[in-house]
Amino acid sequence: MFPIIVLREKYQNSDDKFWIKRGKQVINHESIHFQQALELGVLPFYILYVLEWFLKLPFYGAKAYENISFEREAYGNDSNLNYLQNRKRYNWFRLILKNS
Numbered sequence: 001m002f003p004i005i006v007l008r009e010k011y012q013n014s015d016d017k018f019w020i021k022r023g024k025q026v027i028n029h030e031s032i033h034f035q036q037a038l039e040l041g042v043l044p045f046y047i048l049y050v051l052e053w054f055l056k057l058p059f060y061g062a063k064a065y066e067n068i069s070f071e072r073e074a075y076g077n078d079s080n081l082n083y084l085q086n087r088k089r090y091n092w093f094r095l096i097l098k099n100s
Contacts, residue, residue: 003037005030019029029078036070036092052096071093 007023037045049070056064065071073092077083 003034005034013047022024024081028081029074031084032074032077032087033070033091035087036073039089069093069098072098 006028007026039045040048049068052068052070053064056067060067066075069092072095077087
């Protein structure tokens, strides 16, 4: 929940490069959501998030979550650790009506 990111210990205190890399991805993913929430305001972000999920549920069923525009942007760019430096504001908006 905004503005807190909680990570499992294995992401931070691991000798395994996979978990360290995955931890950076998780932080980047959640940082993208943080920027989305800053753009809209926290409450409108969560309202739109839930509203979009409800609207997409009849069309996508169990995959509705994956098709929320906020998640599409975050998952699509979480491995690009420089994404937030070059991200255009409201970039999630273009993904609202995009088919999966």
